Amino acid sequence: MTMTTMKTTSTQRFALALTLGAALVAGLSACVPLVVGGAAVVGVGMVATDRRSSGAQLDDQGIELRAAARVRDIANDQMYVSVTSFNRQVLLTGAVGSDADRRRVEDEVSRIVNVRSVVNELTIGASSTFQDRSNDLYITGKVKASLLDAKDIFANSFKVVTERGTVYLMGIATRRETDRATEITRGISGVVKVVRVVEIVSEADLAASQAANQAAAQRGGTGPAPVTSASPSTPSSSSSSSTSRVPLPPMEPLPASGSTSTQPSGNATTSPVR
Structure with a gap:
């Protein structure tokens, strides 16, 4: 999505988010066994503003x-x-019929080239209904619109996934941005829980990356510089063929004030709604 100087209202932004999801709604019948997290809809504008490297x-x-x-x-x-994959970390959501199926899906996905970790949030039981998925799409649109309206965070830092009222925030962000995005998401009607699958970078690393991006733009370069930490991370062996560096591993749990956070499977950090 390219940036424009035209001001849009929250309603307009929300309508846009729902419009972009119209194709998904069309395929939300119970017979659809799999949903891909938007792999084919990445445009040039999103590449230019994404904190991931182009690789x-x-x-x-x-x-x-x-x-x-x-x-x-x-x-x-x-x-x-x-x-849904973000920076080579894969989030699995939805439902399967047995624990064996749950493990099998994770095993199949983990063996894909360049996958460095899998956060398995699959549940065992009946799949969500058409109404559930419609509500999830509505919540996702509201979250995206609210993040866009926030003046103190960069909305493109996060990818939003919703499953039965649980909102997953994936991305590369500072701890302040992550806390702020979590706070915004918690305040949205219909959100049951917020799960953060976020790779934390320092303010200094982020500023250095933004400066590098500006310098590249002035030189006529394309694509953002990858956000990295001074502390080296260890990518999985399956990603060794890529020259793109990756930031720090997912954040450690940040318990909400007055509540007890739980750690789900994988590297997700759960933030219950107050």
Whole structure:
């Protein structure tokens, strides 16, 4: 999405978010076994404002498409899986019929080239209904619109995924931005829980990356510089073929004031709604 100087209202932004999701709504029937997290809708404008390196963005598209193919190969009538990749970290949401299916999906996805970690949030039981998925799409649109309206965070730092009222925030952000995005999301009607699958970077690292991006733009370069930390991270062996660096591992749990946070499977950090 390209940036413009035209001012839009919250209603307009929310309507735009829902419009972009219209294609998803059309495929929300119970017979659809898998949803890909937007691999084919990344435009030039989003590439230019994304904090991932251009290589990581391309890897994420490939990961989602390959995961779609693999899950389709093993899908059954009790399996509804959504696959979202951000900076080579994959989030699995949805429902399967058994714990064996849950483990099998994770195993298949984890073996895809360039996947460095899998956050398995699949539940065992009946898949969500059409009404559930419609509500989730509505919540996702509201969250995106609210993040866009916030003046103190960069909305493109986060990818939003909603499953039965649980909102997953994926992205590369500072701890302040992550706390702020969580606070905004908690305040939205219909949100049951906020789960953060965020890679934390320092303010200094972020500022250095932005300065590098500006310098590259002045030189006529394309694509953002990857946001990295002074403390080296250790990518998985499957991503060794890529030259793009990755930021720090996902954030440590940040318990909400007055509440007790729980740690789900994988590297997600759960922030219950107050």
